[in-house]
Amino acid sequence: MLLTPADERMLAGEEGPAIRAALELLVRYGELMGAERLIDTDNVCGANLFGPRHARVLGTTDPAALFSRFSLDLDETVDVPPFRAHSCQLIGPRDRDRWDLQGVAPVDAAAMDDSERYLVDKGVDLLSTCTPYQVGNVPRFGEHCAWMESSAVVYINSVLGARTNTEGRESSAASMLTGRTPYCGYHLDGHRRATHLVEVRHPVVTTEDWNVLGYWVGEQVQEAVPVLTGPGLTHGAGAPTPVQLKQFGAAAASSGDVEMYHLPGVTPEARTVEQALAGREPDAVSVFDAAAHAGTVASLSRTATDREVDFVMIGCPHASLEQVREVAELLEGRHLADSTTLWVFTPRTLRAMAERSGYVETIEKAGARVLSDTCPAIGQFLPPGTRVFATDSAKQAHYLPAITGVQGWFGSVRTCVTAALEGRWQDA
Incomplete structure (x- = not known):
């Protein structure tokens, strides 16, 4: 050297x-x-x-x-x-x-x-x-x-x-x-150019969808660099938000080892698929369709059999202020089931903003808690007696069952909050 x-x-x-x-x-x-x-x-x-x-x-x-x-x-x-x-x-x-x-x-x-x-x-x-x-x-x-x-x-x-x-x-x-x-x-x-092409043919609209797509992409390409293309994926109502890109990348890095991807029109290093590939043919082409979506959703809850939910975890990667607000809106005037714990994880700075905005008070009046600085996978902790948990994060659904031996359900924030309120997992 x-x-x-x-x-x-x-x-x-x-x-x-x-x-x-x-x-x-x-x-x-x-x-x-x-x-x-x-x-x-x-x-x-x-x-x-x-x-x-x-x-x-x-x-x-x-x-x-x-x-x-x-x-x-x-x-x-x-x-x-x-x-x-x-x-x-x-x-x-x-x-x-x-x-x-x-x-x-x-x-x-x-x-x-x-x-x-x-x-x-x-x-x-x-x-x-x-x-x-x-x-x-x-x-x-x-x-x-x-x-x-x-x-x-x-x-x-x-x-x-x-x-x-x-x-x-x-x-x-x-x-x-x-x-x-x-x-x-x-x-x-040279290492930042795309090597794999992913054609997205199933609608990807919600944050849950972007989690699912990311998890599937990681499985397909492993440590390679994918470029994604598909109708409505990069503009209009289909264009991903920063939160959705956060969840997508985290999922892809969990099921695979994706460290970079290209979404022409959204990410900055390539305006077109051809530019992302640097004029070369892709090493492989994968198609994300309805069957791939359904199979991935099922896979993310593959460790779960019992529907009685002890613990709900939201905020992996750490929740944005918008995500904390969404939880607060869903919990407004309600209370968790006696048998279920709900923890929301967000950066300490954003927790302070959420406190000032009243979101933390609303969440904690419902019996939930807002935490910072850590998460159950990194800290390797769960509420006592947890056997079954639910999460809106494909990354947490991937890691926490393996780390702690619990069963895990994956779904939207709304479905997870509903599970915390009812103490039971209901399919969306």
């Missing part, structure tokens, strides 16, 4: 052991990825807030020790200087205010407070969400970033035209410290 004089100085340890470890990590990673060099980045989103699972493994709650071990892959604890790149903490293991609802022990909550203070001292913005682009971190077109979180990566690559690979905890932490990232993958023009 070609290194600059500044890279060489970092690698030689002239800026301290933490910087040296970070640069060594990036060089190893870059060589495995076939990168010829490193490039500058000033926009890094990682996950370096450590919870009780990490502390138990290491036998300590010391934030410096946890960061050295899990973020820098070091056996010894080193002094870590302030981060060089603009850095954000992604979604974490607990809600900072409502950790008791998650069953977090007070001693663990205190240790996570220490971990947060450690990150703040290094210059990290505690956005604590899987959707940083909803709360102020909106990369510019063409900007080289180093982000974790699959749903955020596919969003900024595709919808915003920024450039990032799906980073890990270690590589993102190394980029925070050095302001460098390997020049490979989706940082390169």
Whole structure:
């Protein structure tokens, strides 16, 4: 790998052991990825807030020790200087205010407070969400970033035209410290062109539809780059909203490993299918029709057999203000079934806006709760006694049954809220 004089100085340890470890990590990673060099980045989103699972493994709650071990892959604890790149903490293991609802022990909550203070001292913005682009971190077109979180990566690559690979905890932490990232993958023009054509022949109108389409596309193309085409898909009533693009990308990154897609007329890097394909023939053509839609809907609820619903989860990726408002409108003047819990997850900044707008009060009067900073899959928590849950998120329907062993129903926000009100899943 070609290194600059500044890279060489970092690698030689002239800026301290933490910087040296970070640069060594990036060089190893870059060589495995076939990168010829490193490039500058000033926009890094990682996950370096450590919870009780990490502390138990290491036998300590010391934030410096946890960061050295899990973020820098070091056996010894080193002094870590302030981060060089603009850095954000992604979604974490607990809600900072409502950790008791998650069953977090007070001693663990205190240790996570220490971990947060450690990150703040290094210059990290505690956005604590899987959707940083909803709360102020909106990369510019063409900007080289180093982000974790699959749903955020596919969003900024595709919808915003920024450039990032799906980073890990270690590589993102190394980029925070050095302001460098390997020049490979989706940082390169050639990797961003479409390889697969998806013809959408079934109407895709609602947010539920975009979840379903995304999940199906991910299954079809896996880690490839799809370009989508179809009547009404990119203009008029069929044009997707930012929320729908958020849900679509998250679903595609769950069933497959989609990090980028093209929707000509909506996403910025290709105005036509031909431009997205860079004038080449697609490697494969897939058709999303009524049968594909129906099969995917059934697949998303494949783990569910019991219709008595214990828990409803809305907000994966974290809900927008519009989504929180929708839940509030559906719950206005009503109350949840005694047997069912409803939790809505949204970024902390948006929760504050929802509180000011009265949405949180309406939701919580109905017996539900609005949480931030985490989600059941990341935090690995559920209301006690949960056997069956329902969600409006294809991503959560994909992951939560596998992580926690519960049954999962997938449907629209309205269908999910109805399940929370009635305590039972009813097909739409």
